[in-house]
Amino acid sequence: MSPYTSWSESRRRWTLAVVVLSVLATDAGVARWLQHQGQPVPEWPLLVDLLAVLPLAWWMLMRPRARTALWGMLGMVSLGITAGAWILPDTDKQWWTWLEALRWLGLAALLLAQLMLVAQALRELWLIPPGQHPEPVLMSALARRFRDHPIRPLLQADARLWLYAWPGRQVQQLIDNGLHFETWRQGQNLSNQQAFGILLAVELPLAHGLMHLWSPALAWTVSALSLYGGLFLWAEYRTTRWRPISLRADALHLRSGVLVDLALPLGAISAVTRLDRPAPRAKGRWRIAGMGRTNLCLHLRPDCRLPTVLGERTVSEICIGVDEPERLIAALRERLETR
Known part of the structure; x- marks a missing residue:
């Protein structure tokens, strides 16, 4: 068996993170030591480490599919260019001046x-x-x-x-064939999202004004990212209200906010139990409750891999929060018993 297949995906990711941090810390330490000695910082070691070693380490550890390999390599190169721009002093930049322009592209x-x-x-x-x-x-x-x-x-x-x-657009509740279970009342889910959005709206102009005194460019950059985050929160708020969980004849369609949209086959579920307290984070556990609390646990069959927005992951339990957990448990157990 190949050593890459024997490693779990999480272990390979942690190994990659250690390699990346070690390379960056070493390059940054050497560059600071040379500056302290009054010597120039050469570019070529950084070019090799950040633009060749790190992408190669990502490819060897993650072993991506052909369709994702190019995007992953470009992401690692972008990370290397950004790190090199921070490590190298401006007086020693030659090639890096041209490379930094690629970030704008x-x-x-x-x-x-x-x-x-x-x-x-x-x-x-x-x-x-x-x-x-x-x-x-x-x-x-x-x-x-x-x-x-x-x-x-x-x-x-x-x-x-x-x-x-989209501002001003009226979106009705998403209804398809099956039973529907809302998620906006559990754990004050919708109210918590609303409060968080109000805090962000109040904080944004104050933070922008304070950062503008120090660096106008940084203030506008952070404010633009905050506005995008606020847009995301607004979309999360509306999707929580209008996208219920649906139980169909062959699948449980899990919906939560903008990111979660999973049609879980009923054959992948081995049991369903009630949760009396919030489920902590754990390996193989996927929690779907927004800003509310989990109150129901779906136990999956062994080696169940589910798609997410960031790729497939191995999941053994899905802990969700619904407004009527007892009704969903009864309906789900009835479907499972008749299969």
Whole structure:
């Protein structure tokens, strides 16, 4: 057996994190020591470490599929360029001055991808017949466009963000065939999201003003990221209210906020139990409760791998929060007994 297949995915990720931090710490330490000695910091060791060693370490440890290898390598190179810009003093930068300009090209490409996704979403929304819910149409369009591409769940989550965050748009409750269970009252889930959004709105102008006194560029950068975070919170707030969990004949469709959209086959569930206290974090446990509290646990069959926006993960338990846990437990046990 290959040593890569014998390692768990989490172990490989932790090993990669240790390698990355070790390389960055070593390069930063050597650069600071040379500066302290009054000597120039050479660029070529950083070029080798940050733009060759780190991407190669990522590829050897993660062993990605062909479709994700290019994006992962570009991500590691971007990390290396950013780290090198911080480690190298400005007086010793030659090649790095040109490399730093590439970051703006990456940002422009990201913004262009966002605009293309928004444009596609608007086109699909324009073609939706009156009275039909827009989310299934958007998700089907992206599924046809990207099929089994690993980035598809992330694009679908992004499309949901823009759909539910669109100002002034009235979105009705998402109803499909089956029984529906809301999640916005459990643990004051919706109220907590509302309070967090109000705090962010109050804090944003104050933080922007204070940071602007120190660095205007940093103030606008942080404020732009905070505005995007506020947009995400607004979309989370609306999706919590209008996207219930659905129990169908063959699957339990778990929905939570913008990110979680999982059709869990009933055959993957071995048992369901009530939770009287919040479930702590644990290996193999997936908690889905928003800003509320978990009150129900789905026990899955061994070696069950489920898709998420960041890729597949091995899950043994899914702890969720619903407004009527006893009703969902009774309905789910009835379906499981008849299979």
